[in-house]
Amino acid sequence: MLAIMGGTGLTQLSNLEIVRREVARTPYGEPSGALTFGSLAGRQVVFLARHGYGHTIPPHLVNYRANIWALKHAKATALVSVASVGGIRADLEPGVLVVPDQIIDYTWGRKNTYFDGGDEPVRHIDLTHPYDAALRQRLLTAAARAGEGAVDGGVYAVTQGPRLETAAEVNKLERDGADVIGMTAMPEAALARELDLPYAAINVVVNAAAGRASSAEGIRFERIEDVVQESMGRVRHILEALCQD
Structure with missing residues (x-):
């Protein structure tokens, strides 16, 4: 069964035929919301809104x-x-979809492992390639099948949030090799790897990063909403195509 984690702009899947919702209990507390089970293009999926279904949970408190x-x-x-991410690289303009292949983690203080002591021996995972290669390729193939362009590869810089970055910080991230900026890929990627759950991502560039292009003098939030609404429709097409492979 495919799981889909929705971020900013994707708190629900309008093309999901909902079968049931289930409140999950875990040893680590409550998830962001109830799990939504349903059918997408004839395939069973489970959906969860990362920030809650009312988008009330900031990235550092997920x-x-x-x-x-x-x-x-x-x-x-x-x-x-x-x-949703900000684009650092010049060609990653608002509206571009990216299937990233690498991560740089700048977060702190987040619960980022299941091995926090206790009776279980520590497991050191290999995160050389944080995204699952086979699942990434399936996403790229699905995008092509759906007729939606998606950039193959990119380095995702994970910042703490919820504030956006300064122009100087973006300059530093660029020097570090980052292509896009977001706030949630870590610890998601590491936790999924610890549980042997293949993990990949579709990033939606919703704005130029601070100090870049249309954001040279500041982020225009009213423009972001327009980009999100248009781009998430394209993401839904890709997810449908993914469920048909």
Whole structure:
């Protein structure tokens, strides 16, 4: 069963035929909301809104451990994350979809592992390639099948949030090799790897990063909403195509 984690702009899947909702209990507390089970293009999926169904949970307070654990124990066999990002690289303009292949983690203080001590021996995971290669390729193939362009590869810088970055911070992230900026890929990717749950992402570029292009003098939030609404329709087309492979 495919799991889909919706981020900003995707608090629900309008093309999902809902069968039931289920409140999950986990050893790590409550997930962001009830799990929504249904059918997408004839395939069973489970959906969870990362920030809650009313988008009330900021990125640094998301219970990532509960979310990933709940999806895994709902018998998900793969997890696709949808997340809005800012574009650093010049060609990654608002409206572009990216299937990232790397992550740089700048967050702090988040519960980022299931091995926090206790009776279980520590497991050191290999995160050389944080996104599952096979699932990434399925996403790219689905995008092509759906007639939606998607950039293959990119380095996702994960910042703490919920504030956006300064222009100087974006300059630093660019020097570090980042292509896009978001706030949620870590610890999601690491936690999914700890539970052996294949994880990949569709990033929606909703604005130029601070100090870049149309955001040179500041972020225009009213423009972001327009981009989100248009782009999430394209993401839904890709997810439908993914469910048909």
